[in-house]
Amino acid sequence: MTKIRKQKRKKRYRYGVNRKKQKRGRTKLPSIKCPQVKMAWEPTRTVEQNLSDMGLVYDANKALKIPSAKELLQPMEHDGESVGPDNEISQSAKSYVAKELEMDAKVPRVKNFRLPNNQVTWLTYLIDKYGENYKAMAKDPKNYYQETWKQIRNKIKKFKNIPEQYGKYLESQKE
Numbered sequence: 001m002t003k004i005r006k007q008k009r010k011k012r013y014r015y016g017v018n019r020k021k022q023k024r025g026r027t028k029l030p031s032i033k034c035p036q037v038k039m040a041w042e043p044t045r046t047v048e049q050n051l052s053d054m055g056l057v058y059d060a061n062k063a064l065k066i067p068s069a070k071e072l073l074q075p076m077e078h079d080g081e082s083v084g085p086d087n088e089i090s091q092s093a094k095s096y097v098a099k100e101l102e103m104d105a106k107v108p109r110v111k112n113f114r115l116p117n118n119q120v121t122w123l124t125y126l127i128d129k130y131g132e133n134y135k136a137m138a139k140d141p142k143n144y145y146q147e148t149w150k151q152i153r154n155k156i157k158k159f160k161n162i163p164e165q166y167g168k169y170l171e172s173q174k175e
């Protein structure tokens with residue numbers, strides 16, 4: 001082999017290198033999807049330090065410690081002292097993040113429940129063919145999953161409570 005090929009081979013294949021040690025150095029930072037946390041995140045600090053600065057907890061088991069049976073059996077003092085962990089939340093520099101997350105969690109969400117298209121076509125087929133006769137629907141040959149008449153009735157009720165899909169069905173019936 002020529003000298004150039006040997007040099008290329010050495011660059012390409014590193015036999016004298018411990019692969020596990022190389023992988024240890026390649027830690028990827030997590031991608032943060034929450035905008036409140038992303039704005040307050042400092043890349044030079046650890047995850048625990050960042051979360052504690054924001055007023056959040058890294059390990060819920062440490063923050064909300066559940067007493068063991070042995071601790072519960074020990075006599076408690078009732079002479080004015082509070083027994084157990086402190087209930088005060090320490091004020092941190094970026095406590096606004098926890099408040100924003102709380103406010104965001106309290107906002108009511110819009111429910112977008114939809115049935116799969118194949119189930120909608122099956123239910124519309126049953127309604128067109130049998131109307132409100134659920135017992136006949138249960139005996140239909142297209143009832144592959146052998147659902148009972150009550151199961152079919154409940155699915156049709158769900159279908160009727162979804163205005164997007166049921167509205168399209170009603171419009172197609174008018175035509």
